[in-house]
Amino acid sequence: MFSIFYNNVVKMAKYDIYSHKNIVVRIFREHWARFKEFRPEYITGDIEENVEKILGCGLLENGFFEYMCLSCLNTHKVGFTCKSRFCLRCSKVYIDRWLDRMKKSIFKWIEHRHVILTVPGSLWEYFHDPSLLNALAEAGVKTVKEVASIGSHKAEIEIGIIEVIQTAARASTWNPHLHLLVTEGRLDKKGSWHNGIYLKYETLRKNWMYNLLTMLKEKMASRKDVLEKIEQVYQKRKDKGFIVRAKKERIRKKDIVGYLN
Secondary structure, eight states, X not given: OEEEEEEOOOOSOOOOHHHHHOHHHHXXXXXXXXXXXXXXXXXXXXXXXXXXXXXXXXXXXXXXXXEEETTXXXXXXXXXXXXXXXXXXXXXXXXXXXXXXXXXXXXXXXXXXXXXXXXXXXXXXXXXXXXXXXXXXXXXXXHHHHHHHHHHTOSSOBOOEEEEEEEEOTTSXXXXXXXXXXESEEEOTTSOEEEOOOOOHHXXXXXXXXXXXXXXXXXXXXXXXXXXHHHXXXXXXXXXXXXXXXXSSXXXXXXXXXXXX
């Protein structure tokens, strides 16, 4: 049987097991100072604050819980977590809470489709700007609504969309892209519900290319180098559009957590 003793006395810094094993934390601890020196243009106040938090995540010097066995009196210390959404360990709490709210807001009887909208690798670097990530999300919603309207042959329809911006691939490399859960149905202008939507794959690819590149051209109008890059991307992809995914199988409420997590 264990009893928990709270202790926030500052002591000599010691890493917990998590700090040793977490590769991302080790990379930041070893290279963050040099990165700031050579690439200061990427450092904002929010980034600096959150990196400093994860660098201290689990350090006993920042406070800890101490567990004691009442039988043998052996103790074990567990450092406080940083509570930063940037931290791979601590962010799971935020994700779990958000997913719980989403589950409660989704109607059980409505099915959803999973749509993925990707960004060409040559354009990834520009989305380190948070304002462009917001514009990316808006372009994604606009694209899906347009294609759904074209598929239903009616301009005035409303569909439900839950959108998630992901900025990393599975290997933790920078790769901004969008995941959208789209209702398999729509409301007409009278408020009546109709099951089913039609997302034509070719139209989705080309509309996404048009909306994304148009947004970038507007946001980066003063950057001649970016405009040239956009034109190069367009010439290369104009026949097929950008890579997208719109799974035909429908997703029920019980499966949504798996797609958003």
